[in-house]
Amino acid sequence: MFQEMMAVMLRVGLFIVLILSFSACESGSPIVRSTAIAPPAETSLAVETASTAMEDENELRRESLVYTGVIAYGIKDKAVIEAMRTVPRHEFVPDEYQSQAYANHPLPIGYGQTISQPYIVALMTEAAELEPDDVVLEVGTGSGYQAAVLAELVDQVYSMEIIGELAERAAADLKRLGYDNITVDHADGYFGWEEHAPFDAIIVTAAPDHVPQPLVQQLKSGGNLIIPVGPVGGTQTLWRVRRVSEDEAQTENLGAVSFVPLTREER
């Protein structure tokens, strides 16, 4: 009798476990089910759920990059770290490289150019020693990512790009993302942007073989020019050129870097 009761209880228990695990499986795959059989209204809900999930995943990947590729590499400025945490790098990366959008390395953006490594973007931004009411010039818009990071930190960003298609695409992307304090121009940044000078800081994201004097001239006294200088295709040195007075500048070596060359012909 006792054994029979135990056997029945065991069967009931097994049945409950089966039901529970079956319903757990069901709730584990709502998106697949609704995209397969849902009517149109629910399908769009499923698509929305999927894109929200993608955004959450990008946020997690960005958060992880900020710890492993920015803070762990020695970036300390809280505002810079917060900007790196905020700007959606994946929005500046071509579709075919989306899976690497939050890897700590540069990626191709077309026309032989690259979006810079996130750590280098943070390093250059920190080195510029920015204040909230600053006006900053960037030479080498590329994807627009560095400009967006700057725009999180200062009042106004002017960014120059020598390749027309990149200038246009970056301006459109930045507008779409709501950055209304960035102005992009298609021009050779070697000469700076006289009309909006002097600047509190200038960041150059392509490497010339010497420091362009027009850029030093367009710095305010006390302002920083952050610029990689060196041979095409080789390792360059990242410099901070601080304009200490009208006719004096101090230079500081920030380490070895590798940038695309600063070219001189508009395309």
Ligand code: SAH
């Ligand atoms: N800051 C960019 C990195 C772009 S790579 C980003 O965050 O994505 C450097 C860019 O500088 C390239 O797009 C290249 O076309 C541009 N460039 C090269 N020489 C230039 C020049 N003389 N004036 C303006 N832009 C230049």
